[in-house]
Amino acid sequence: MFRLQQQTGIKFTGETVELKQWQIYYGDTLVGYLPQTQSAQIQALFEFPHDELTDDVLAEFAMLQAEKLEVDDCNVVRPEEFSRQFVEEALAIRAQEEDDDE
Numbered sequence: 231m232f233r234l235q236q237q238t239g240i241k242f243t244g245e246t247v248e249l250k251q252w253q254i255y256y257g258d259t260l261v262g263y264l265p266q267t268q269s270a271q272i273q274a275l276f277e278f279p280h281d282e283l284t285d286d287v288l289a290e291f292a293m294l295q296a297e298k299l300e301v302d303d304c305n306v307v308r309p310e311e312f313s314r315q316f317v318e319e320a321l322a323i324r325a326q327e328e329d330d331d332e
Contacts, residue, residue, distance in 0.1 A: 272309040
């Protein structure tokens with residue numbers, strides 16, 4: 231089961247402060263991060279259980295984001311959507327560079 235936990239840091243004064251992102255846990259394992267913005271991309275770590283991330287979980291994350299940010303609506307995007315987009319863009323750049331070399 232997924233859960234979000236507020237990430238904290240410690241200032242040089244020793245004061246604990248909230249950072250502007252959640253830590254994403256699956257059970258007891260840290261599997262990713264979620265920036266606290268109105269439109270956020272999940273930042274997956276190596277062991278992120280992609281197959282367990284349902285639309286209901288994304289909706290819950292978006293609801294928690296909206297509550298934290300005190301806004302009406304938030305959007306949370308799956309990590310693999312960004313990865314796929316990055317790969318497609320990299321392949322397009324490579325193809326363009328090969329065309330330019332010819």
